[in-house]
Amino acid sequence: MKPASGGVHNLRAPSIIQIKERISLKERHTFGLPATARFFCEIENESSLLALLKSPTFRDNEHVFLGEGSNSLFMRDYPGIVVCLRNKGVRILSENDEAVCLRVSAGENWHEFVQYTLTHGYFGLENLSLIPGSVGAAPVQNIGAYGVEVNDFITHVEAIDVESAEVRTFKNKECGFSYRDSCFKSSLKNRYVITAVFFRLLKQPHLVLGYAGLREGLDSRGINNPTALDVSALVCEVRRTKLPDPKETGNAGSFFKHPTITESHYLKLKEIFPDIKSFELDHGRYKIPAGWLIERCGFKGRSIGPVGIYKKQALVLVNNGVASGVDVERAIVKITEKVKSKFDIILSVEPVLI
Ligand SMILES: Cc1cc2nc3c(=O)[nH]c(=O)nc-3n(C[C@H](O)[C@H](O)[C@H](O)COP(=O)(O)OP(=O)(O)OC[C@H]3O[C@@H](n4cnc5c(N)ncnc54)[C@H](O)[C@@H]3O)c2cc1C
Structure with a gap:
């Protein structure tokens, strides 16, 4: 993952939209149910997204947004348009001895982003390693694992109102975060498309080890003074042994x-x-x-x-x-x-x- 060149809304990128018809969704969600989308569009940047929101196909049909499909099940054929976010980019907005503030585009892969933060010495997300999916979906259900929830590190969520096409920035407190929930999953479901998530991460690790045997796992590996990378590696190892790999099952x-x-x-x-x-x-x-x-x-x-x-x-x-x-x-x-x-x-x- 490279730091991004894109500006905050990246509106200068060319707006190319290609709306496909009758696309199978089986490979586009990890549960792999047989379903078809009437329309399907992959979005590479915010200006394409704005163009899509104004298009007749979008305006005349129901819609659903999709990241990597690891928390979505297509139970039947979808009669509207499925919009898949693929916009990329990580930008450092500010930094001091204590913390770094980052803007991350919705289409980035979550685990790759977590690995990027750890290799750059930005801490907090280590317990959330290897959760499948995109950065844009992380606030939707306030992903959590091993005693950590992502909302503890999100400062803002940038989203576009699909009705007015206006960009809105939600402060953390406005996102309605709770256990596996947010306003994007409940009251504002499908009303806003998340284009970027803003994080504040720490320069000094504050490891959370009190959950589900993390401390014991580190001890049994002879790691007495763990780093955030040790915790991330252990979390990945435990997840790989406990959970089925969506690529196989x-x-x-x-x-x-x-x-x-x-x-x-x-x-x-x-x-x-x-x-x-x-x-x-x-x-x-x-x-x-x-x-x-x-x-x-x-x-x-x-x-x-x-x-x-x-x-x-x-x-x-x-x-x-x-x-x-x-x-x-x-x-x-x-x-x-x-x-x-x-x-x-x-x-x-x-x-x-x-
Ligand atoms: C093996 C496995 C393990 C998992 N472990 C965990 C775990 O430990 N903790 C946890 O919390 N979750 C876990 N999950 C669930 C899943 O990984 C997360 O919910 C993840 O954030 C989903 O990302 P996605 O991009 O695949 O979302 P998708 O399935 O594509 O979308 C999920 C929801 O978000 C909406 N959405 C997606 N992108 C946007 C956007 N840009 N704007 C607006 N709405 C959007 C969709 O409409 C949908 O409602 C796991 C899933 C699997 C398969």
């Missing part, structure tokens, strides 16, 4: 969000299931790992038609190769109904179903 990572329940509900469940896994939150609520609930329902390693429940992690659904959107819907219903009847907990789906 269709999946979208965690398929359900971890539900939160009240204290009285938790205490009731604890009586029946003394080994229940939980994290105590503020305000007397408890977060229950969705994978544990699914596993305790006996689904782990099993298949519901051509949709599998991953053998190493029940939270991940996999495409056994020939699954359709209908098969995925059937699996969702079967799993959520069983979890509801056993634990009185309603699971909600994490990826975006289109």
Whole structure:
């Protein structure tokens, strides 16, 4: 990844738009469902995006934005236009002894960006290594892993209003960030297209090691004084052993969000299931790992038609190769109904179903 030459909105780049018709989406989302887009357009720069937003094909059809498709499932043929962001560039905006501020174009690959930051001595994103997808999608569901959420490092999100074609900068507080959510995934879904994300990263590492055995993993490798690169390498190693590689097995990572329940509900469940896994939150609520609930329902390693429940992690659904959107819907219903009847907990789906 090279630092970018592009200006803030890169409007001087030529606006070339090529709208294709009847394009297969199977290879364009990691779950790999068979679906077709009526129209499909890849966007290389912001001026092309503005031209597209004004085009009749865009204005007369419904639309959806796509990065690398690792958190989107095309459940059926899409009757409108799928717009794929491929704009590139990383720019240093300011820097001092403490921190660096960067503007990163939406179409950059997330993991490559994380590796770029670490090799340049910019810290904070190490625990988010190897999360698939694009930089532009990172704020959409406020990606998180190993005790870190991306919103802790985002200062602004630059986006274009698809109705007025005006550029708007959302300050961190205006993005409505919460657990696997933001206004871009909820109230403003598909209204704004994110063109760039602004980060403030640290020059001195503040490693977050208290989660999911990171400290133990480093100790067992004899690393007593870890660097951010050590943490990143460990996170990558653990992820590679625990999660299916989307290049080999269709999946979208965690398929359900971890539900939160009240204290009285938790205490009731604890009586029946003394080994229940939980994290105590503020305000007397408890977060229950969705994978544990699914596993305790006996689904782990099993298949519901051509949709599998991953053998190493029940939270991940996999495409056994020939699954359709209908098969995925059937699996969702079967799993959520069983979890509801056993634990009185309603699971909600994490990826975006289109
Ligand atoms: C194996 C695997 C592991 C994963 N692990 C994690 C994890 O640890 N933590 C985690 O949080 N997620 C995880 N995910 C989910 C996924 O990687 C993230 O949500 C990622 O940010 C999605 O990026 P993408 O570019 O593929 O998004 P896409 O699937 O292309 O899009 C996701 C959503 O964002 C919207 N969107 C995309 N780009 C834009 C844009 N430029 N402007 C406006 N809206 C946009 C889309 O419309 C869609 O609603 C995992 C997925 C897989 C397959």
